[in-house]
Amino acid sequence: xxxxxxxxxxxxxxxxxxxxxxxxxxxxxxxxxxxxxxxxxxxxxxxxxxxxxxxxxxxxxxxxxxxxxxxxxxxxxxxxxxxxxxxxxxxxxxxxxxxxxxxxxxxxxxxxxxxxxxxxxxxxxxxxxxxxxxxxxxxxxxxxxxxxxxxxxxxxxxxxxxxxxxxxxxxxxxxxxxxxxxxxxxxxxxxxxxxxxxxxxxxxxxxxxxxxxxxxxxxxxxxxxxxxxxxxxxxxxxxxxxxxxxxxxxxxxxx
Ligand code: NAD
Numbered sequence: 001x002x003x004x005x006x007x008x009x010x011x012x013x014x015x016x017x018x019x020x021x022x023x024x025x026x027x028x029x030x031x032x033x034x035x036x037x038x039x040x041x042x043x044x045x046x047x048x049x050x051x052x053x054x055x056x057x058x059x060x061x062x063x064x065x066x067x068x069x070x071x072x073x074x075x076x077x078x079x080x081x082x083x084x085x086x087x088x089x090x091x092x093x094x095x096x097x098x099x100x101x102x103x104x105x106x107x108x109x110x111x112x113x114x115x116x117x118x119x120x121x122x123x124x125x126x127x128x129x130x131x132x133x134x135x136x137x138x139x140x141x142x143x144x145x146x147x148x149x150x151x152x153x154x155x156x157x158x159x160x161x162x163x164x165x166x167x168x169x170x171x172x173x174x175x176x177x178x179x180x181x182x183x184x185x186x187x188x189x190x191x192x193x194x195x196x197x198x199x200x201x202x203x204x205x206x207x208x209x210x211x212x213x214x215x216x217x218x219x220x221x222x223x224x225x226x227x228x229x230x231x232x233x234x235x236x237x238x239x240x241x242x243x244x245x246x247x248x249x250x251x252x253x254x255x
Contacts, residue, residue: 005236007032010083012075014066014124015093017044019193020143022051023223024090024230029057031231034083037061038075039093066093066120076127086131088234091121091165092143096195097155110157117161122168125183132181139234142169142185143226144245146216149187149253166245173243182242184233188226189249190216217250 011028015021017039029035029052037052037059039045045061052059062078064071079086094117097109125140132138147153148162165185172183190213213219220226229248232238247253 004031004231006088006231006234009033009087010036010079010085011088011090011234012036012038012079012086012124012128013090013092014038014075014121015143016048017041019195020188020191020222020226020230021090021092022048023227024092025059026051026055026057027223027227027231028088028234029059030055033058033088035059036075036079036083038066038071039063040065066124067115069123072120072123072127075124076131080131085135086128087135087138089125089128089132089138089140090143090230090234091124091140092230093120094143094145094195097158100155100157102156105156113157114161114164117158118164118168121165125168125172129176129181133176133179136180138181139238140169140172140181140183141230141233142183143230144169144185144187146187146189146247146249146252148185148245149247169245170243177242182233182238184238184241184243185245186226186229186233187245187247187249187253189220189247189252190218191220191222191226193222215255216252220248220250 011033013021013025016025016037025035025048037045037048042063045063049059049061062075097113142165144165145162147159148166169183169185
């Protein structure tokens with residue numbers, strides 16, 4: 001049994017083809033967990049699975065768009081079928097908006113960002129919960145954002161979606177706290193992943209991202225800093241921590 005208690009546990013990580021999700025999948029696998037890598041991108045999802053297997057771990061992939069119920073159902077069926085249950089769900093996948101203010105946000109941008117960043121985690125959590133409730137235990141960790149805490153870290157759609165994640169985290173914590181389920185979130189500041197590069201390329205990006213990284217002080221490391229916080233919140237060591245949105249932001253939220 002590893003010291004973190006993940007040995008043999010069934011762990012689903014969304015967005016595990018890249019960035020914070022990939023780093024988390026690798027860390028869980030290092031701790032002996034059986035990892036389900038969920039991502040839209042087949043190539044990067046399978047690269048993560050290969051990296052886990054090369055390191056001697058256990059992983060398999062489900063590829064697809066998390067905003068589709070069919071994909072959500074496949075993720076839960078695959079994890080429970082292959083690993084005998086579902087102990088940890090990391091709702092991490094997300095996309096940026098164009099850093100747009102409300103007046104510049106078109107319906108399509110709003111709906112896609114809300115769908116992927118808020119509705120999809122809700123759908124996957126709803127599908128996973130019965131399996132956790134059956135066993136009377138489960139840990140859910142969301143990747144929220146600095147944009148869950150303030151209005152100046154992204155555009156309107158992303159900020160609204162990530163504030164929604166903070167609310168979802170707290171609602172889950174309160175409503176399932178006596179049933180063995182914990183729900184927490186990390187709120188990353190600027191972190192070195194592919195998402196930040198994408199944001200910098202958008203029309204509104206450079207003017208927003210510059211001061212944003214300035215306020216963040218420095219760019220965090222996806223593995224050493226964000227994934228480590230996710231593993232902690234998912235672990236038994238965080239057994240009395242429920243409903244928290246933990247800034248991992250070099251003190252940005254303290255300003
Ligand atoms: P990333 O782009 O490196 O990884 C995101 C992954 O999610 C990608 O592999 C992508 O293919 C996947 N994904 C996107 N939409 C999907 C969908 N519909 N279905 C399935 N998979 C999908 O970015 P990251 O920074 O590692 O992002 C992880 C989380 O961290 C996101 O929720 C993001 O909002 C959050 N976050 C990132 C930062 C940062 O500075 N990087 C800051 C705050 C919050």
